[in-house]
Amino acid sequence: MEQKADMQTKLVIINENDINKEALLEAGRIVRDGGLVAFPTETVYGLGGDALNPDSSCKIYEAKGRPSDNPLIVHIAKWEDIYRIAENVPEEACRLCEAFWPGPLTMILKKAECVPAETTGGLSSVAVRMPANETALAFIAAAGGYVAAPSANRSGRPSPTLAKYVMEDLDGRIDMVLDGGAVGIGLESTIVDLTQKKPMILRPGYITKDMLEKVLGGVEMDNAVWSAESKEPPRAPGMKYKHYAPQGELTIVSGKQEAVVSEINRLTAEMSQKGLKTGVIATEETRDGYRADLVKCVGRRRDEEAIAHNLYAALREFDDEGAQVIYSEDFTGSEIGQAIMNRLLKAAGHKIREV
Numbered sequence: 001m002e003q004k005a006d007m008q009t010k011l012v013i014i015n016e017n018d019i020n021k022e023a024l025l026e027a028g029r030i031v032r033d034g035g036l037v038a039f040p041t042e043t044v045y046g047l048g049g050d051a052l053n054p055d056s057s058c059k060i061y062e063a064k065g066r067p068s069d070n071p072l073i074v075h076i077a078k079w080e081d082i083y084r085i086a087e088n089v090p091e092e093a094c095r096l097c098e099a100f101w102p103g104p105l106t107m108i109l110k111k112a113e114c115v116p117a118e119t120t121g122g123l124s125s126v127a128v129r130m131p132a133n134e135t136a137l138a139f140i141a142a143a144g145g146y147v148a149a150p151s152a153n154r155s156g157r158p159s160p161t162l163a164k165y166v167m168e169d170l171d172g173r174i175d176m177v178l179d180g181g182a183v184g185i186g187l188e189s190t191i192v193d194l195t196q197k198k199p200m201i202l203r204p205g206y207i208t209k210d211m212l213e214k215v216l217g218g219v220e221m222d223n224a225v226w227s228a229e230s231k232e233p234p235r236a237p238g239m240k241y242k243h244y245a246p247q248g249e250l251t252i253v254s255g256k257q258e259a260v261v262s263e264i265n266r267l268t269a270e271m272s273q274k275g276l277k278t279g280v281i282a283t284e285e286t287r288d289g290y291r292a293d294l295v296k297c298v299g300r301r302r303d304e305e306a307i308a309h310n311l312y313a314a315l316r317e318f319d320d321e322g323a324q325v326i327y328s329e330d331f332t333g334s335e336i337g338q339a340i341m342n343r344l345l346k347a348a349g350h351k352i353r354e355v
């Protein structure tokens, strides 16, 4: 059911170095009373509700327009709290906590009784993460310690990297937004499933396979990360939905740099002739070579962190500026490049053109 956008959403600016305690306490009170508050993390903005209150989780699905079989991540402020919401916590989880928490890593563990089925989309496992952001940690503590939070976007849109994008999607649908400025990383956390014999990455992110393998030994990657037609459904239910998509039709063009630039120029010229507004996701090295209506540079090709940081904002800007067809270079880097390419493939509905 579609919830009407008729609430008053309070927007409060929070400075991470000098946190406004009163606002944090108010945000905590709202969540403990069953309301919803969006907050910054180091990855993207989250939409927080009380993870142990089934009604709050239902409200989150409603506000986002998200299918309720897509489970939420439970955010904690103290790593020991993992033992309250998960059972049979394996030794690997402790090693990952030590290496990467607080930080952009979510672990899937067996769920404890106190976590309602509404929060986990009916699954017997639970996703847990301790974010590396002082505002997030203070807010989670004020909210009672267990905050269910998906990314704070309307379902299907790119995750918000600025509070203004949260407002664009959720103004009038939630109680409060804590505006902590621009997020650091810009792509959602790495998700690793520890409920199977061998740890498996369900969603790539800033914490890469190599980094996980240094701590755990062998780690697998879910096939669904790369393929639209994997035989089994993805293990992270959210990965099956169309995601991050701009309103314009996005296609990735893959190949040698020069060939990619000339193919994209050929395609945008063709589309312009049809009267369509064209956009290109470019890099510092190629931006001057394009002749599309809108050219968004996401950073230097080797600077994968910059590209991750700028990608979602670029996708949202194309929407604001009315791009109808968009072409992107590909990003097949070895590190966070895998996360970038995974999100781009989903945004493009796996449309990729090899040149």
Ligand code: TXA
Pocket (backbone or CB within 6 Å): 041, 043, 044, 045, 046, 047, 070, 071, 072, 073, 106, 108, 120, 123, 125, 126, 127, 129, 131, 149, 150, 151, 152, 187, 188, 189, 190, 191, 202, 235, 236, 237, 238, 239
């Ligand atoms: O960086 C992040 O992880 C951000 C910030 C706000 O922390 N959150 C985020 O949440 O990206 P969301 O809801 O947009 O994505 C959560 C993903 C979904 O694909 C969901 O299906 C998967 O995690 N997930 C959650 N619980 C799961 C479980 N028990 N088993 C498998 N996948 C799970």
Ligand code: MG
Pocket (backbone or CB within 6 Å): 150, 151, 159
């Ligand atoms: Mg999301």
